[in-house]
Amino acid sequence: MIDGTPTGPAALRRGLLAIPEAVSQGRLIVESQALQWGLPQATVDDAILIVSELLTNAVRATRHQPISLRLALVPGGLRIEVWDTSPDKPEASTPDLTMPTRPVPEDAPDPGGWGLSIIAILAKEHGWRPEQGGKSVWAVLGHLP
Numbered sequence: 001m002i003d004g005t006p007t008g009p010a011a012l013r014r015g016l017l018a019i020p021e022a023v024s025q026g027r028l029i030v031e032s033q034a035l036q037w038g039l040p041q042a043t044v045d046d047a048i049l050i051v052s053e054l055l056t057n058a059v060r061a062t063r064h065q066p067i068s069l070r071l072a073l074v075p076g077g078l079r080i081e082v083w084d085t086s087p088d089k090p091e092a093s094t095p096d097l098t099m100p101t102r103p104v105p106e107d108a109p110d111p112g113g114w115g116l117s118i119i120a121i122l123a124k125e126h127g128w129r130p131e132q133g134g135k136s137v138w139a140v141l142g143h144l145p
Contacts, residue, residue, distance in 0.1 A: 053115035058084035
């Protein structure tokens, strides 16, 4: 474990199940922990968005499998990682920006395709690595006090 902060340990790990509810659970976990660590609101907001994207991708890739959320204060930043059981390299996709020609049903799936681009914009570093029969996708936010 990493050395502690005045408000607690500087690392956290939570196991989740790759279901849609994991995304909202992850957002709450990140917000709570980042605020406990006293991180600036801008960092908290970016961390919530990044974890949403990472967990959404993990849920889509490995539905109903175990996933893991990890947070750590590292020199110069906040590291966010999501591990899942898929060994496949995450690939950025191109969002569909065409305008629909017919009404879109309320229950139509989100076209997606923005996640890795959002992470690339917000994070000072990001990447992925094979890990324990799956992969870990990570990002580091750099604007800390």
